[in-house]
Amino acid sequence: xxxxxxxxxxxxxxxxxxxxxxxxxxxxxxxxxxxxxxxxxxxxxxxxxxxxxxxxxxxxxxxxxxxxxxxxxxxxxxxxxxxxxxxxxxxxxxxxxxxxxxxxxxxxxxxxxxxxxxxxxxxxxxxxxxxxxxxxxxxxxxxxxxxxxxxxxxxxxxxxxxxxxxxxxxxxxxxxxxxxxxxxxxxxxxxxxxxxxxxxxxxxxxxxxxxxxxxxxxxxxxxxxxxxxxxxxxxxxxxxxxxxxxxxxxxxxxxxxxxxxxxxxxxxxxxxxxxxxxxxxxxxxxxxxx
Numbered sequence: 001x002x003x004x005x006x007x008x009x010x011x012x013x014x015x016x017x018x019x020x021x022x023x024x025x026x027x028x029x030x031x032x033x034x035x036x037x038x039x040x041x042x043x044x045x046x047x048x049x050x051x052x053x054x055x056x057x058x059x060x061x062x063x064x065x066x067x068x069x070x071x072x073x074x075x076x077x078x079x080x081x082x083x084x085x086x087x088x089x090x091x092x093x094x095x096x097x098x099x100x101x102x103x104x105x106x107x108x109x110x111x112x113x114x115x116x117x118x119x120x121x122x123x124x125x126x127x128x129x130x131x132x133x134x135x136x137x138x139x140x141x142x143x144x145x146x147x148x149x150x151x152x153x154x155x156x157x158x159x160x161x162x163x164x165x166x167x168x169x170x171x172x173x174x175x176x177x178x179x180x181x182x183x184x185x186x187x188x189x190x191x192x193x194x195x196x197x198x199x200x201x202x203x204x205x206x207x208x209x210x211x212x213x214x215x216x217x218x219x220x221x222x223x224x225x226x227x228x229x230x231x232x233x234x235x236x237x238x239x240x241x242x243x244x245x246x247x248x249x250x251x252x253x254x255x256x257x258x259x260x261x262x263x264x265x266x267x268x269x270x271x272x273x274x275x276x277x278x279x280x281x282x283x284x285x286x287x288x289x290x
Contacts, residue, residue: 040157040185043073043082043178051289052083058284059085062276069263070273073177074281075185076289077254083289087178090160091260094232095131096243097149097173099202100161100183102127104143104152106198128205128230131213133171140170149173155193156186171234180245180258184228188247188256203228206246216244216274217257220282225250231274233267242270244278253285 047056059072071086102124109116116124120142123135143149146166153175154162164174187199206228214221218229229246242264247256259277264270 040182041075041080041082043075043084043087043181045084045087047083049290051284051287052081054287055083055281055284055289056085058280059277062273062280070261070277071177071259072277072281073181073256073258074285074289075181075256076285077256078288079290081289082181084178087181087258088160088176089260090164090174090176091243091262092171092234092236092241093173093175094171094234094241094243095133095136096180096230096232096245096258097170097175098127098131098136098139098232099187099206099230099245100149100153100158100173100175101136101140101143101170102202102205103183103187103194103198104148105139106201107152107194108143108148110195110198124201125205125208128202129208130210131231136170146173152193153179156183156191158182171232172236175260177258177260180243180260181256184245184247184256184258206230215271216259216278217246217248218244219275219278220248222250225253225282231271233271235267240264240267240270242267242274244274248282251282253282255281255285255289257281 047053055074060066063070071089071091073084073087075082105120106116120139123138126132127135127139150162158175158179161173161175161179167173187203190196190199207226209218209229213231214229216229216231218227221227226249227246229244232243234241242261243259245258257278259274261270261274
């Protein structure tokens, strides 16, 4: 066989051998990247550093001392430090669960038809930006109700939410401040459980919440500070539940925040306190949390 033919044959054989190895290496690299993004810091109630003590003091000052009806969770993305006060306390979600409901509906649509219909996309917009309940009802039914939301929560690492008692209405979903921060991190970092385009769509809607509903985590929005936010307020058997989840970027800050309040005497005072907590966290995080 001519030398040139032998060389070509050898090159082809080498390529056939190398190609699967290179493909496997790329897959391993991608898997390692997915794994690294999927690992979140561990939340802690420790207040044994100056920055944690300052954050704890700022939050407790708003609460008027330690409280058994409010939970706060803060993850500083600059350092990866995650502080919480009663962050594992389960509370009825109210409308903050619409973020999870929409994510579940987007996953169902991608599995079955590729994307939400035009009508469903409008329902998504209304459910997040205006907190429209009828739109959330429709998306919840389409996604598969509590079972679908709980399954997605499990896949996102929201263990307390996934294990909570089944409910018949999205607003009664039990979750925790720490799980809501996990949700924000999964949407931001990406997760095998959801598609990046769907995560981006949810986050985009969370930047468009109407002015009257941009309190709590979103109260610090300005020309130099961007926020994603979704709030929830609901009168259940324990007067009012007032909750807020979101994140903040700008003025040197980058953090996720969730706060949940039960047994609030009325809607206005709960919203006012949520916004005071939002401003206190922003001020305390002028320096990175360590």
